[in-house]
Amino acid sequence: MTEGGANRKEFMRVLLVGAGGVGEAIAAIAKPRQWMELMVLADYNVKRAEEVQRKLGDSNRFPMEFLDASKQEDIEALVKKYNVDLIMNAVDPVFNRQIFDASYYAGATYMDMAMTLSEPHPIDPFHLTGVKLGDYQFDKATEWEKKGLLALVGFGVEPGMADVFARYGQDYLFDEIEEIGIRDGSNITIDGYEFAPSFSIWTTIEECLNPPIIWEQEKGWFTTEPFSEHETFEFPEGIGPIDVVNVEHEEVLLVPRWVKAKRVTFKYGLGEHFINVLKTIHMLGLDNKEKINVKGVQVAPRDMVAACLPDPAHLGEKMHGKTCAGTWVRGWKDGQRREVYLYQVADNQECMQKWGCQAVVAQTAFSAVIAMDLLEQGIWKGVGVLGPEAFEPKPFMDKMAEYGFPYGMKEMSPQVETV
Secondary structure (H helix, E strand, O other): OOOOOOOOOOOOOEEOOOOOOOHHHHHHHHHOOOOOEEEEEEOHHHHHHHHHHHHOOOOOOOOOEEOOOOHHHHHHHHHHHHHEEEEOOOOHHHHHHHHHHHHHHHOOOEEEEEOOOOOOOOOOOOOOOOOOHHHHHHHHHHHHHOOOOOEOOEOOOEEEEEHHHHHHHHHHHOEEEEEEEEEEEEEOOOOOOOOOOOOOOHHHHHHOOOOOOOOOOOOOEEEEOOOOOEEEEEEEEOEEEEEEOOOOOOHHHHHHHHOOOEEEEEEEEOOHHHHHHHHHHHHHOOOOOOEEEEEOOOOOOOHHHHOOOOOOOHOOOHHOOOOEEEEEEEEEEEOEEEEEEEEEEEHHHHHHHHHHHHHHHHHHHHHHHHHHHHHHHOOOOOOEEEOOOOOOOOOHHHHHHOOOOOOOOEEEEEOOEOO
């Protein structure tokens, strides 16, 4: 439900759970905004939270707290301690259930950038869905509605901004939509590393090695093999053609709930080397999330992989190039065939100069801050568990340039066919 919701407050108080790369970028982008009264930097890694606090240079508005995000009662305690309005979930989604439930019981608005995790179908994982991304959260939507609370799920850049673009395409650009395809690619290079993901490796493994999900009007949601349906997509602003493949992602679960289309997909430009590394990690069992005994120490193999790789939050000065996130919409308008790519391109050098954060995390973060802004102003309202598509898209898109992340729109084909 997007009507009603809490009355507008003049200022917002936020509990930021996670002070990693994206968490830091959220705080940096929110800092100049007068409506942001307080943002608590809560993290298990105290030294990291202190580092972010020092860079922000305002310990009064950005206090730091130790937090184990697996402990729901500790999250609730911080909400009460700081009289928090909104919990911003900026940690790996393995902690989503605890943070989501803490928001509900503490009476705070909830926002995340990745939904609760999926579980593959136990018998036929490459055709049938098991537990889908966000199922846990949407199953509780009625409870949130009854309590008059809002959980805004999937609001980074992808999912998030890309979903806003999908709604905009439906409302303003098309009469009928055949396919909404999220397409993500970059030409970013990182000095000194043969393999160094620019985003959380934990999340990268999760979304790339799980069975990708597709939605079709006639079939509903179904899965396919990882890295399936190769296609070459021409990315704008000098990035150029990149081979993209199916990847499990929240947009495919969110878009069909609010936007009418015949097909919804998500494809990511990983590159052959990146894909081969991920396949090797899987082959060796290093993607396992469950802890195993290693010489008397309990450790999850995936956590070990993450510990061996460089922290994406500290790669900015070694990164070069641009990253593009966007939504490709194909359909019909006024009886003519139309294809449009709505996108946002972030340049790493510009992001480092302006925010002190690398492009991938800055691009992920800005959407969450704009959403907070629109909620604080009362422009976006709602109760229940809602995705970005549930809201009027223009206010968000109008603010993108103001925040330093303008969108572009590229006509992908001439309007020559008629019906």
